[in-house]
Amino acid sequence: xxxxxxxxxxxxxxxVALEYQVAEEPVRQSFASPRMRGFMLLAPAVTVAVLxxxxxxxxxxxxxxxxxxxxxFTAEYTVNNYLEVANRYRSAILETVYLAGMxxxxxxxxxxxxxxxxxxKIRYREFVRTMMTFPLFGPLYLAFGLFYILxxxxxxxxxxxxxxxxxxxxxxxxxxxxxxxxxxxxxFMVMNIGAALSNVDPMLEEAARTxxxxxxxxxxxxxxxxxxxxxxxxxxxxxxxxxxxxxxxQLLGSPKEQSVISLQMFLKGxxxxxxxxxxxxxxxxxxxxFLVTWVSLRFSRGALGA
Amino acid sequence: xxRVQLLDVSKRFGQTLAVxxxxxDIADGEFVTLLGPSGCGKTTTLRMVAxxxxxxxxxxxxxxxxxxxxxxxxxxxxxxxxxxxLFPHLSVARNIAFGLEVKRTPKVDVQRRVAEMLDMVExxxxxxxxxxxxxxxxxxxxxxxxxxATDPRVLLFDExxxxxxxxxxxxxxxxxxxxQRRTKKTAIYVTHDQSEAFAISxxxxxxxxxxxxxxxxxxxxxxxxxxxxVANFVGDNNAIAGEVTALVPGAPGEPSLVDVRAGRxxxxxLNPGNLRVGDKVLAFVRPENIDVLMESRxxxxxxxxRGRIAQIVFEGPTVRVIVETDGVAIRATAGGLGRLTLLDQxxxxxxxxxxxxxxxRDESAAAA
Amino acid sequence: xxxxxxxxxxxxxxxxSFTWLWNALAHGYVWAWLGVFALPFLATLAYSLxxxxxxxTLSAYQYxxxxxxxxxxxxxxxxxxxxxxxxxxxxxxxxxxxxAPIPGKSFLLSALNLSLYxxxxxxxxxxxxxxxxxxxxxxxxxxxxxxYVVGTFPLMLVPIIVALRDLPLMFEEAARTxxxxxxxxxxxxxxxxxxxxxxxxxxxTFVIVFNEFLVTLFxxxxxxxxxxxxxxxxxxxxxxxxxxxALATTMQLVSFVVVLLFFRFFGSRYLKGTYLI
Numbered sequence: 001x002x003x004x005x006x007x008x009x010x011x012x013x014x015x016v017a018l019e020y021q022v023a024e025e026p027v028r029q030s031f032a033s034p035r036m037r038g039f040m041l042l043a044p045a046v047t048v049a050v051l052x053x054x055x056x057x058x059x060x061x062x063x064x065x066x067x068x069x070x071x072x073f074t075a076e077y078t079v080n081n082y083l084e085v086a087n088r089y090r091s092a093i094l095e096t097v098y099l100a101g102m103x104x105x106x107x108x109x110x111x112x113x114x115x116x117x118x119x120x121k122i123r124y125r126e127f128v129r130t131m132m133t134f135p136l137f138g139p140l141y142l143a144f145g146l147f148y149i150l151x152x153x154x155x156x157x158x159x160x161x162x163x164x165x166x167x168x169x170x171x172x173x174x175x176x177x178x179x180x181x182x183x184x185x186x187x188f189m190v191m192n193i194g195a196a197l198s199n200v201d202p203m204l205e206e207a208a209r210t211x212x213x214x215x216x217x218x219x220x221x222x223x224x225x226x227x228x229x230x231x232x233x234x235x236x237x238x239x240x241x242x243x244x245x246x247x248x249x250q251l252l253g254s255p256k257e258q259s260v261i262s263l264q265m266f267l268k269g270x271x272x273x274x275x276x277x278x279x280x281x282x283x284x285x286x287x288x289x290f291l292v293t294w295v296s297l298r299f300s301r302g303a304l305g306a
Numbered sequence: 307x308x309r310v311q312l313l314d315v316s317k318r319f320g321q322t323l324a325v326x327x328x329x330x331d332i333a334d335g336e337f338v339t340l341l342g343p344s345g346c347g348k349t350t351t352l353r354m355v356a357x358x359x360x361x362x363x364x365x366x367x368x369x370x371x372x373x374x375x376x377x378x379x380x381x382x383x384x385x386x387x388x389x390x391x392l393f394p395h396l397s398v399a400r401n402i403a404f405g406l407e408v409k410r411t412p413k414v415d416v417q418r419r420v421a422e423m424l425d426m427v428e429x430x431x432x433x434x435x436x437x438x439x440x441x442x443x444x445x446x447x448x449x450x451x452x453x454x455a456t457d458p459r460v461l462l463f464d465e466x467x468x469x470x471x472x473x474x475x476x477x478x479x480x481x482x483x484x485x486q487r488r489t490k491k492t493a494i495y496v497t498h499d500q501s502e503a504f505a506i507s508x509x510x511x512x513x514x515x516x517x518x519x520x521x522x523x524x525x526x527x528x529x530x531x532x533x534x535x536v537a538n539f540v541g542d543n544n545a546i547a548g549e550v551t552a553l554v555p556g557a558p559g560e561p562s563l564v565d566v567r568a569g570r571x572x573x574x575x576l577n578p579g580n581l582r583v584g585d586k587v588l589a590f591v592r593p594e595n596i597d598v599l600m601e602s603r604x605x606x607x608x609x610x611x612r613g614r615i616a617q618i619v620f621e622g623p624t625v626r627v628i629v630e631t632d633g634v635a636i637r638a639t640a641g642g643l644g645r646l647t648l649l650d651q652x653x654x655x656x657x658x659x660x661x662x663x664x665x666x667r668d669e670s671a672a673a674a
Numbered sequence: 675x676x677x678x679x680x681x682x683x684x685x686x687x688x689x690x691s692f693t694w695l696w697n698a699l700a701h702g703y704v705w706a707w708l709g710v711f712a713l714p715f716l717a718t719l720a721y722s723l724x725x726x727x728x729x730x731t732l733s734a735y736q737y738x739x740x741x742x743x744x745x746x747x748x749x750x751x752x753x754x755x756x757x758x759x760x761x762x763x764x765x766x767x768x769x770x771x772x773x774a775p776i777p778g779k780s781f782l783l784s785a786l787n788l789s790l791y792x793x794x795x796x797x798x799x800x801x802x803x804x805x806x807x808x809x810x811x812x813x814x815x816x817x818x819x820x821x822y823v824v825g826t827f828p829l830m831l832v833p834i835i836v837a838l839r840d841l842p843l844m845f846e847e848a849a850r851t852x853x854x855x856x857x858x859x860x861x862x863x864x865x866x867x868x869x870x871x872x873x874x875x876x877x878x879t880f881v882i883v884f885n886e887f888l889v890t891l892f893x894x895x896x897x898x899x900x901x902x903x904x905x906x907x908x909x910x911x912x913x914x915x916x917x918x919x920a921l922a923t924t925m926q927l928v929s930f931v932v933v934l935l936f937f938r939f940f941g942s943r944y945l946k947g948t949y950l951i
Contacts, residue, residue, distance in 0.1 A: 034774055034775055035774065035775050035776060037770075037774060038770040038773075038774025038775065038776045039770070039774075039776070041766035041767060041769055041770035041774065042766070042767050042770045042771070042776070042782070044762065044763045044766065044767070045763045045764065045766075045767035045786055045827065045831070046767075046786070048763055048820075048823055048824050048827065049785065049786050049788065049789065049824060051820075051824075052789075052801070052820050052821065052823070052824035053788050053789040053792070053797075053824050054788070055804065055808070056797075056800035056801050056803070056804035056808075057788075057792070057796075057800050059800065059803060059804050059807075059808055060796070060799065060800035060803060060804075063803055110707075113700075113703060114703065114704060114707055117700040117701070117703060117704050118704065121697065121700050121701070122701070122704060125942075126937055126941060126942055128704060128708065129937070129942050130933060130934060130937050131708045131711050131712060132708075132711060133881065133929075133930070133933045134711040134712055134714075134715055134926070134930070135711055136881055136882075137881065137885045137925070137926050137929050137930075138885040138886075138887065138902070140885070140887050140902065140905060140906055140922075141714065141715065141718065141885070141905075141922050141925070141926055142714050143714075144714065144718060144905070144909065144919075144922055145713065145714020145715055145716075145717045145718045145922075146714050146717075147914065148714075148717040148718055148720075148721045148914070148919065149713065149714065149717045151914070183710060183711070183714075186707070186711075195946065240791065243793060244793025244794055244795055244796070246794070246795055246888055247887075247888070247906070251909065261795070262793060262794070262795035262796075262888075263795075265795050265796070265798075265799050266795060266798075266891070266892070269799050269802070269892075270802070270891075270892060275803055278799050279799060279800075279803065282795070282796040282799045282800060285793050285795070285796050286792060286793070286796045289791055289792065289793050289796070290791060293791040297784065
């Protein structure tokens with residue numbers, strides 16, 4: 001068969017006119033250096049970030065150092081708010097960290113096999129990822145839906161009763177809060193571990209297998225070390241998101257779970273108008289979230305494009 | 307139409323000097339190839355001519371006018387990329403029209419020009435297709451049509467065939483040459499493939515380490531390499547280290563020669579012009595320029611060397627003979643029917659007749 | 675999973691069925707989780723379709739297009755404005771971060787992403803104080819949209835950066851040597867080729883802003899109650915009503931349809947840099 005590419009162009013009409021005039025424009029000098037141009041392109045983003053992220057956070061810190069609402073009149077600077085956080089909100093902080101930690105551990109334990117199966121065995125990956133967007137629509141709907149499920153006489157009550165499970169006893173319990181938190185951040189864990197696993201050549205597993213390693217040995221000695229960065233990044237990302245948990249404890253939790261920092265901030269700040277204390281709680285939460293993110297970025301080697 | 311000159315052009319990236327004081331004068335309508343290994347600065351040189359990067363020092367001139375300050379889009383050049391670089395979201399016709407459209411050429415003229423160009427590369431039927439629907443060779447032809455559509459002053463080629471398979475490369479390189487000949491445009495072609503360079507160039511610039519090692523015709527480069535690098539990079543070569551024993555003036559109209567002693571061997575080769583008696587040198591002789599003579603005698607004649615066949619390899623059209631002489635292994639290739647008589651001659655003493663020997667200064671010995 | 679080497683011929687069938695069982699379990703595990711993801715939505719849907727007396731009816735949805743219509747319209751409006759602003763901010767910024775010779779790029783990017791790492795309640799409190807006592811824009815639409823923009827433009831920025839990094843410089847160079855100015859080459863060549871990345875950014879912004887209730891809870895005023903916030907408020911004040919479930923169902927359905935359309939047209943490739951979905 002004749003290769004259409006091998007056709008030499010020597011048979012092209014020889015009279016093709018190539019003297020073609022293109023209108024000349026006057027030369028315009030470029031008005032800025034590449035670096036200057038870069039700064040100009042960044043200006044809108046930087047302005048927004050400074051105005052609505054950096055300045056409010058700095059202001060939050062300032063307010064956290066003032067008594068009650070005194071910053072509005074003559075600021076009385078004090079560390080009382082932080083003392084109060086340390087004394088009366090220690091258990092709230094611990095509860096927040098505990099819930100975030102436990103739900104992230106659940107994510108890791110259940111998410112690792114999920115990610116592995118997703119990367120190695122499943123061809124309908126796009127479908128799975130589409131379904132995984134449901135939790136992303138927000139913890140509110142998630143907690144909401146779960147509430148209906150657990151409600152006495154809920155729409156699925158009959159189903160669970162038929163299976164001999166009394167789900168209603170889990171309403172307003174730590175279990176329900178942890179479950180809904182874990183489901184919300186589950187996709188983040190799967191995506192992080194999945195990204196790490198998809199960089200592990202399946203041939204390495206096969207090589208380990210042919211060298212006589214049992215499946216669990218392959219996992220411990222090959223897969224786990226190679227996906228370590230994804231595990232850390234995923235865990236910290238879930239942990240960071242869950243530190244700010246709000247809707248799940250409020251809708252599904254007992255008063256103990258409802259002591260989480262975000263909820264307390266809302267109560268102190270927007271209900272009781274104790275801005276100083278709310279700001280101090282906010283600063284504590286921010287520092288925790290920021291530390292987690294910082295460590296996470298170190299491990300994930302540039303998640304979020306960095 | 308356009309003469310291209312590079313005057314002392316250098317480019318520094320951080321600590322590395324990618325292009326080191328390059329001078330070149332490319333005549334109007336000439337087809338010049340920059341040949342060299344990867345990282346030798348040939349692509350950087352081309353991109354400076356294209357205006358995609360600025361030289362650190364030196365001047366680039368088109369027709370005697372400095373173009374350093376002229377941005378790429380105002381230089382009116384055509385550049386062919388390693389991969390075709392067709393815009394994937396535009397049809398073939400829109401790709402070809404692009405250069406004219408951005409210059410606000412009237413629609414009628416654009417359409418006429420696109421039709422001409424499609425006709426020229428014999429893809430008239432393909433105007434409405436998307437680039438992804440074409441084969442590799444067709445894509446590269448569209449790329450050529452696109453670069454010619456704006457009637458550029460200079461054609462620049464950055465290894466345009468390296469992504470294609472071998473058969474396609476062979477036919478397309480002649481297509482490129484043909485287009486250049488018909489349009490009579492100045493062309494600069496970058497490649498690491500010497501067969502490509504030899505096939506299409508008027509003149510070859512061999513580059514290494516940011517410098518032009520040698521420029522000249524194919525014959526100059528192949529038969530009269532002036533540096534060790536050129537001798538080694540272009541074609542296969544035997545290198546024999548020795549010392550100049552005498553300068554031999556050439557007959558009138560002939561180049562001058564030098565005598566070289568390398569152990570027991572006596573060689574006579576072309577003098578590059580800068581050698582003195584006592585200089586450490588390398589003598590180069592190509593395997594195909596060595597005759598293997600089935601004789602065994604002592605010889606005082608230069609370039610006639612006694613040795614013993616160490617290995618014979620049948621390579622089909624040629625036979626490769628490796629001869630040991632004075633501790634040095636010399637490769638010779640024999641062609642023609644005579645090659646078959648060599649096949650059973652391992653361990654036999656023979657005489658080698660060396661022809662077209664060239665001599666260059668041994669830089670490593672000089673440095674030591 | 676069993677070792678194949680040296681297995682006697684007679685055991686082949688068993689090995690085969692064992693692998694089959696293993697695969698079935700693996701797929702079953704994934705499907706079980708997909709069920710968990712969809713279950714809260716399905717429960718909400720079921721609840722919205724049933725009166726307390728156990729009668730199945732669509733009547734709860736009359737509220738969605740009745741008293742909730744304003745909230746839904748406000749949500750759509752704020753989401754669209756946020757998307758447009760995010761585009762205007764992120765496209766130039768992404769271009770500068772990928773292409774311009776700027777020192778300290780990775781630090782800059784982390785700083786721009788700061789708001790993404792800020793817990794929503796912290797952002798809410800800091801903005802409510804700053805809006806009230808610093809900027810003088812409490813409970814305004816401006817403040818709401820500014821909060822959405824600062825909170826989500828990194829989700830627009832990252833996919834565009836990923837897409838721009840994947841886009842060879844060659845296309846810009848080809849356009850430039852063909853005579854296009856920097857602007858022409860950007861708008862005619864690079865912007866269209868960044869389409870999938872930009873769409874990913876639009877998708878993420880949409881999904882987050884459309885369903886945002888927490889920052890909104892802090893800074894919204896009486897006139898700026900979005901649909902998601904309305905869902906939250908109703909659960910606090912009106913108890914759990916089928917009409918609330920109907921609104922929540924509608925919100926999730928709209929979001930899911932948008933996600934489906936996106937995956938249908940572009941796939942998931944350009945969401946990779948965010949690690950969210």
